Amino acid sequence: xxPVQSPQAVILREGEDAVINCSSSKALYSVHWYRQKHGEAxxxxxxxxxxxxxxxxxxxxxxxxxxxxxxxLYLTASQLSYSGTYFCGTFSSSGSARQLTFGSGTQLTxxx
Amino acid sequence: NAGVTQTPKFRILKIGQSMxxxxxxxxNHNYMYWYRQDPGMGLKLIYxxxxxxxxDKGEVPNGYNVSRSTTEDxxxxxxxxxxxxxxxxxxxxxxxxGGNYGYTFGSGTRLTxx
Numbered sequence: 103x104x105p106v107q108s109p110q111a112v113i114l115r116e117g118e119d120a121v122i123n124c125s126s127s128k129a130l131y132s133v134h135w136y137r138q139k140h141g142e143a144x145x146x147x148x149x150x151x152x153x154x155x156x157x158x159x160x161x162x163x164x165x166x167x168x169x170x171x172x173x174x175l176y177l178t179a180s181q182l183s184y185s186g187t188y189f190c191g192t193f194s195s196s197g198s199a200r201q202l203t204f205g206s207g208t209q210l211t212x213x214x
Numbered sequence: 215n216a217g218v219t220q221t222p223k224f225r226i227l228k229i230g231q232s233m234x235x236x237x238x239x240x241x242n243h244n245y246m247y248w249y250r251q252d253p254g255m256g257l258k259l260i261y262x263x264x265x266x267x268x269x270d271k272g273e274v275p276n277g278y279n280v281s282r283s284t285t286e287d288x289x290x291x292x293x294x295x296x297x298x299x300x301x302x303x304x305x306x307x308x309x310x311x312g313g314n315y316g317y318t319f320g321s322g323t324r325l326t327x328x
Binding site: 104131132136151191201204 | 256257272311316317321
């Protein structure tokens, strides 16, 4: 089943912060985060493997709460280059089809 | 380092025609995937492969076929194209299982069936 992302869209001014959430109904082994700019391919940002793990990529970080089956992506002091659609992908720890399932995305727009 | 290369970038097909979308990677990745992305939506898995000679269905395999004769290549075949197959198709690869490794995506093929 597809993970649920929220919000669906967010508009920020340069320098503001944002949080994007991703939740699943299944037990999770890992969570991926990708950014896709309009007309381009998704680009891998980071993977979180352990419960409670946090990772960072420039001013973008993420957390993974294994017990709650949730992950959050934190964008700090956003830059114009952060605009795009952010997708989480979840990898279930159960079931026969152990493949990455993507959420429907969160469209982030950063304005000057 | 080219990464994942997809051809063609754009294609218009008539209903009932067939075509093959090409995908090749030069990273020696074992795992390869085909996704489709409809406008404003996420990515849906069509087929995947865990190594040469091994393929399996994803979430939306109907109307498609794949083969994996080499580690590098993973072509996607569309037989009897239908308007519902109008979409952007992305090929991706990963070193091993996506549970532990991120995916590298190709630049996509935009397909329109008329």
